[in-house]
Amino acid sequence: MDDQQGPQYYVGQEGVQMNNMPCAGCRKLHRRCNRDCVLAPYFPASQPEKFARVHKVFGASNVIKMLLGIEEERREDAVESMVYEAHERLKDPVYGCTGTIVYLQNCVKDLQGQLKATQDQRDQLINIIMNENTTTFDDNSNFICNNNSFCFSLDQFQLI
Numbered sequence: 001m002d003d004q005q006g007p008q009y010y011v012g013q014e015g016v017q018m019n020n021m022p023c024a025g026c027r028k029l030h031r032r033c034n035r036d037c038v039l040a041p042y043f044p045a046s047q048p049e050k051f052a053r054v055h056k057v058f059g060a061s062n063v064i065k066m067l068l069g070i071e072e073e074r075r076e077d078a079v080e081s082m083v084y085e086a087h088e089r090l091k092d093p094v095y096g097c098t099g100t101i102v103y104l105q106n107c108v109k110d111l112q113g114q115l116k117a118t119q120d121q122r123d124q125l126i127n128i129i130m131n132e133n134t135t136t137f138d139d140n141s142n143f144i145c146n147n148n149s150f151c152f153s154l155d156q157f158q159l160i
């Protein structure tokens, strides 16, 4: 690096002290990196692929604009979000993060359906049991029934 201002020292996000090492962003953009570099705290030289992803998806100038538009204490979260979104967009150029969100929403719907079906079965079983005049409870909430094929504990119904 042809730095005319002398050696530069700063501590990156990972606590790694860097000497005359441009951050991954400046290195990729072939520009000088200094103490005021907005990219340096979030894109250390040791993780060039991290900046490469967001650069490819969002463009470096947009990444810098986004970071400058966010208060400093929230920039790390914003970078993590951009990196995740870029990763997903590169994996799935059509849907990106939306594909993952829709997949997970469908999983939630399926699980809610399974839960509802299980609760309905539980309610049906309880109704059957309650209609059995021969069924009673012992001291441990276990059913005592004359029909051995249908005995179980109330503890099995603690789904909710």
Ligand SMILES: [Zn+2]
Residues within 6 Å of the ligand: 022, 023, 024, 025, 026, 027, 032, 033, 034, 037, 038, 039, 040
């Ligand atoms: Zn830099």
